[in-house]
Amino acid sequence: MHENSTPHPLALGIDVGGSGIKGAPVDLVTGDFAAERKRIKTPAASTPQAVAEVLDELVDSFELPADVPIGVAFPAPMDHGVVRFIANLDKSWKGVNLPELVHDATGRRCTAVNDADAAGVGEQRYGAAKGVDGVVLVATLGTGIGSALIVDGVLVPNTELGHLEIDGHDAETRAADSAREREDLSWEKWAERLQRYFETVEMLLSPDLIVVGGGVSKHHEKYLPLLDLRATVVPATLRNAAGIVGAAALAASERPVRG
Numbered sequence: 282m283h284e285n286s287t288p289h290p291l292a293l294g295i296d297v298g299g300s301g302i303k304g305a306p307v308d309l310v311t312g313d314f315a316a317e318r319k320r321i322k323t324p325a326a327s328t329p330q331a332v333a334e335v336l337d338e339l340v341d342s343f344e345l346p347a348d349v350p351i352g353v354a355f356p357a358p359m360d361h362g363v364v365r366f367i368a369n370l371d372k373s374w375k376g377v378n379l380p381e382l383v384h385d386a387t388g389r390r391c392t393a394v395n396d397a398d399a400a401g402v403g404e405q406r407y408g409a410a411k412g413v414d415g416v417v418l419v420a421t422l423g424t425g426i427g428s429a430l431i432v433d434g435v436l437v438p439n440t441e442l443g444h445l446e447i448d449g450h451d452a453e454t455r456a457a458d459s460a461r462e463r464e465d466l467s468w469e470k471w472a473e474r475l476q477r478y479f480e481t482v483e484m485l486l487s488p489d490l491i492v493v494g495g496g497v498s499k500h501h502e503k504y505l506p507l508l509d510l511r512a513t514v515v516p517a518t519l520r521n522a523a524g525i526v527g528a529a530a531l532a533a534s535e536r537p538v539r540g
């Protein structure tokens with residue numbers, strides 16, 4: 282907080298994962314955490330009710346004003362807040378309206394968004410894509426390939442561009458970081474697969490900027506310079522904070538989000 286100024290607005294960002302549920306209040310001007318991030322282990326029986334209780338515990342631990350909204354980054358495609366299907370949590374999540382569930386548990390206004398989309402918005406609002414107009418693709422290279430597509434600052438939700446079929450393969454089975462590790466590929470060999478993936482995405486979407494995230498982004502100098510694309514390609518900057526920050530930004534956004 283700056284002297285002689287009004288406090289910056291806040292929103293609480295929460296990132297729900299298969300092993301942990303992490304959250305922090307986010308300064309919406311700077312994109313920084315306004316308090317230290319907290320993590321609670323995801324319940325073994327990860328049902329909606331069990332997770333809602335953890336979310337309520339997490340919210341209460343920060344003692345925020347009642348009007349501070351919540352943004353939840355969730356590991357599933359979302360249809361106007363409703364979970365379409367689920368892989369990493371209990372199957373009973375299918376069909377659950379997540380904002381309603383969180384509101385019932387906490388009494389707070391909630392926005393829910395796919396976790397890859399949340400990370401993309403974080404990078405677009407506060408990270409590597411800040412201030413960039415046009416078409417921005419944020420691709421997260423990990424176990425699979427997560428994608429977020431943002432056009433002139435507006436999120437196009439639930440893109441699953443890691444599942445494009447390229448040369449007869451589901452793209453992420455060949456180009457995700459897990460494929461590099463599984464097949465013990467050199468950076469050069471992996472970069473050839475990334476080149477094929479990103480040039481296909483370029484043909485379809487003509488992005489102006491591609492932001493590459495995931496844990497492997499910390500080694501970006503080993504493979505990003507090997508790519509030859511029309512778009513500018515840069516590493517993500519928010520790292521593990523991106524989902525929390527992006528979810529918080531969407532919760533506070535005046536622009537309605539279909540997510």
